[in-house]
Amino acid sequence: MSGFGANAGEFVSTAGSVRGAADPVRDDHSKKIGDLGMGQADFGKAHGENFQPYQEAMTKISKCVASMADAMDDFAERLEKTGSGYDWSDAEAADTVGKSGGN
DSSP: OOOOOOOHHHHHHHHHHHHHHHHHIIIIIIHHHHOOSOOGGGGOTTTGGGHHHHHHHHHHHHHHHHHHHHHHHHHHHHHHHHHHHHHHHHHHHHHHHHHTTOO
């Protein structure tokens, strides 16, 4: 019977990659979506009344994007904790085996 292996360092490394990907999503993309840099006049006379609903929708999308980045950070934190758990579990198992007298 064979088990499976888990590399705690890989969990932590992956968490760093996920967190690194979340930062530009939150800090750059979300802000650019929410701040269009345009106003009602940019929609023209025929479509000007549609600017407000459009801006409201873009603000909601911006919040969704920021929320996704927050979820990515949460996932990264959980990966780090999982990696730490494997380190602790392995150390605890080694200690238990050592104390069992089967040197």
